[in-house]
Amino acid sequence: MGRVENKVALVTGAASGIGLSSARLLAKEGAKVVLADFNEEGAKNAAEEIRAQGGEAIGIFLDAGDGESVKHAVEHTVNHYGKIDILYNNVGLTNIRKDLDIVNIDLDEWDRLMNVNLKSVLIGCKYAIPHMIENGGGSIINTASMAGFFSDAIRVAYGASKAGVVNMTKYTATQYGKHNIRCNAVAPGLILTPAAKNNMSEELLNTFAKYNALPYHGEADDIGNTVLFLASDESKFITGQTIQVEGGHYLANPTVPDFKEMYK
Template sequence: MKRVHGKVALITGGASGIGLSTASLLAKEGAKVVIADFNTAGAKEAAAKINEEGGEASSIFLDASKEDSIKEAVDFTVKQYGTITVLFNNVGLTNLQKDLDVVNIDLDEWDRLMNVNLKSVLLGARFAIPHMIKAGGGSIINTASMSGFTGDVIRSAYGASKAAVVNLTKYTAAQYGKDNIRCNAIAPGLILTPAAKNNLTPEVLSIFEKYNALPYHGEADDIGYTALFLASDESKFITGQTIQVEGGHYIANPTVPDFKAFSEQA
């Protein structure tokens, strides 16, 4: 079954993790895929593997902090495959050393994260939408975060940027829905991407797992399959929404696990 047959997708941050999963799944389901990433070698390798497995993919360097680079990625996609009908704005940055509480945050880091995490989403849509209108419609998917719905002791810029992505998704959907362009977002919780596995200790992972409703962590494919659904016509009446893919981590009062443990000891 080719769920996205005939569609052309540009995936930013597609060389690894969530982006790579999405690129692979879209290609398997019939889409032509462009993988755009700062990691040029990783993007080329990912595209080559997709092609070896019978899909169709290309790669291009992307610096999501640069307007010209984003436009170039969109133009390359259209030149390579004739159009663009799916855009996955997936690039995002965080910095635990500089993105601190509102008193101590590095203001240059605030500007950097707003530029990459938020402005790149705006620019991706800005450059892709005219081509989607010519194609008769399309689907824009933005990577938000559960940090956009909650507070934390650090990562003030990251959380604020992702909250803005959620609302920008609604604005884009409202403004271009009559052109048959849908725009939705995905808000992942903790996902065991290679970066997460390399940077989080087992002790930290166990803390997250304690507060999940489900007894396990999410994998990159959990987000990839959600993006595949949003790219496909199966979701043709869904727009302006943010789908939270977070294992039930945020659905309950945070005291529930502790009270459960307490009651089992009583």
């Protein structure tokens, strides 16, 4: 207990999945947490659950595609709790129906994903950093993705936006490290959030499992615990890094599982 005691954290996309897990773990370890989400009711209900378990949290509305809304979330955090020590830029969108290959991608969808997945991270940092400087430092964590490192048959906008998050993390760390502000990212592979469980068939999950180095899929708390580590002083000499939390899915030559089967 107490790994982030008396720190104030803003977590975006916190009503469910990875954001909710991170908010719960931060609160459990002593942080005062602002849960911000487009699903305002979900964010407020989650905050109420945290308070019922002895933590301190509030839920607020956030439209990550609206820069003013992102700014307001930062300012609301500071006005309510007096400071901001931890910013977790977690909001991200993907759309496999419109975010296709280079030739067939919907260009409006490209703009939408760049705005939500990348620009919102910039804006969150832009408005949180001055408060962190005034407060003597802070920790920023961004949600990247393994799609930012490896290509796919579709989702070119998603992959490009997440690659941007990886590089923006380095720029932020470089530009504000002397102010005692660290910036790191976490790159999830397949994580069995409620949304993933509800939208992925057993066949698809088995295909992912085949190529994992580990014999199980990731859970939201696997990311949440990484976020907690990066938010805490345990990681005080780590900055500019993107930690890949993906079960070894991208670790080996992709033919390895097939050859193992062939030579049984």
